[in-house]
Amino acid sequence: MKHEEKDMRLAANAIRVLVADMVEKAKSGHPGGSMGQADVAATLWLEYLKFVPSDPKWVGRDRLVFSGGHCSPLVYSLLHLSGTDSLSIDELKQFRQFGSRTAGHPERELICGIEVTTGPLGQGLAMGVGLALAAKMKSRTNRTWVLCGDGDLEEGISHEACSFAGTLGLGGLVAVYDSNNITIEGEATLAMHDDTRKRFESYGWNVLECDGHDFSSIRGAFDAAVADESRPVLVISHTHIGCGAPTKHDSPEVHGAPLGADELAGLKRALGFDPAASFAVPDEVYALFSARTAEVEKLRAAEPSLAEPSPTSLADCLAALPKFDPAKSVATRSACGTVMNAIAEVYPELVGGSADLEPSNKTGLKKFGWVSAGDFGGRNIHFGIRELAMSAIVNGMAADGYFRPFGATFFVFSDYCKPAIRLAALMGLPSIYVFSHDSFYVGEDGPTHEPVEQIESLRCVPNFDVYRPADANETAACWAAMLARTEGPSCILTTRQNLPVLPDATPEKVMRGGYVLFAEGRQDENTILFVATGSEVHLCVDAAKKLAAEGRGVRVVSLPCVELFTRQEAAYRESVVPSTMTRRVLAEAGVAKGLMEFAVAPTTTRHLSLDRFGASGPYARLAEEFGFTPENCLRLARELT
Ligand SMILES: Cc1ncc(C[n+]2csc(CCOP(=O)(O)OP(=O)(O)O)c2C)c(N)n1
């Protein structure tokens, strides 16, 4: 239904005023972008977006992403006016206050109707690509709308994600670019001279333009956008930041500060609102939103039901896990590939791909084909050499809710993924990142390709689990643990080099994060306790066996996931790493900080770690140079006897 011009104007102006009131009351926030996009947002919500406020998780809904998270007042206005998740006007008055749902930037976990958390510019657009891709891979017809701004398009991630979307001909994705030529420091053109139309056309997008303050112009663009199912669409919407503010519109000042009392009164007067009233929404505006809800409810009733299949049970995945023969030596990256392929057979949710490193990461799901331009039937994705966009697209797919998507690259390049990992952790999305080539054992490629500090830096991310299995069987069990975890993201670090296979690394043990792998002799305060992850577990077992042969009490704890171990009850942790066992060797091919929480005192703790960049050379030589040999491990242990 197309509304009358005067009604649309009223709705858009009510949003402007509400936005300005929110920021004024909070004494902080960003009114300009929200005010500038009010006409576009009102048109989108009242005439195009398929969304039912009473059922915000409806599978067939259109997804709406506000990539410029600083435009949160616009998000909250729309959610309030439409009655989504009972967001009340009182909550709008609590904008940016501690404990309120109307946080400074929109947070997915706080209000149903916020599809993804935004704020770090550019990531929303990339997550929108992920949402649109998930829809296509589920053969759904819903659309993904992304509102973005100059900042989103300046960010590198937008280049990665939009090039990817164009390559795939990702129809159903409409990005509306709020082209107001203003950012914080002044005109956007101070730092960006791109021809955005040509840029997106070269990606293969359909590029449309509109006057973002003229409803018929906006409708013209949106009608053309929804008519094109064959490729992503960019609508360049020409707007004025702070539109409606008497003196501050078009100025960077209105980007991120309250209007001030006089300017706010002037805005209200100019738009025909009572300057003395705040948070006063005309009833007609609520009525317009209700009418739209009724309309979409009818559309929904006419559509075939889109119930998602229920999630595959964890027990089925556990039953599918392969067991590896201890007689063989296997690189954990190869084991990881074997495990993923086994899981994929019983777990249709598993989809993903690599940033052009599939042959090295071993992440291809061999039986399940590739997503390609216009064909979304496969379960493998060529993300291209675009680690950051890959990670954010994976997050968008995870946010969609059905898939358990993964993205893969070399561990050292996890730095390129980090901003999206952080956002996944914040949102509590169960994204999975597969990082192979987990240490200096990469060898000849040298220090640029040898992770050192990455492991600890990722362990510092709250709500993120870092798995570093010691062998093929631990790799299988780590996958079980990652699949069991639904409240946040995880990564698995795998080796390039072969490792011996441990006979009894069972899921039950590994799924506690850390366990006693080997113990011999007296278990008391004189015991030498080795705590290790990944490939270094084997060095420790070797050294421990030699000490045991000399009659020394020894224990080796394998710690495939520090975070998971830390979450176990205290009694279990104490039984594995007894506080009385203070003679400790901590071994990990990364910075010593990585296992520092297991250190006791400098006098009784030795670190087998790498606190410098690696080097280029055959890995056996590097292991000698860096002290990652059974002899050196034994030497360190002997210092404690
Ligand atoms: C990755 C990232 N870098 C920097 C910022 C800080 N920041 C927030 S808004 C903004 C300017 C955005 O300009 P634009 O997208 O044009 O929004 P408008 O001012 O038009 O509302 C900046 C630099 C951020 N939120 N995210």
Ligand SMILES: [Mg+2]
């Ligand atoms: Mg701008």
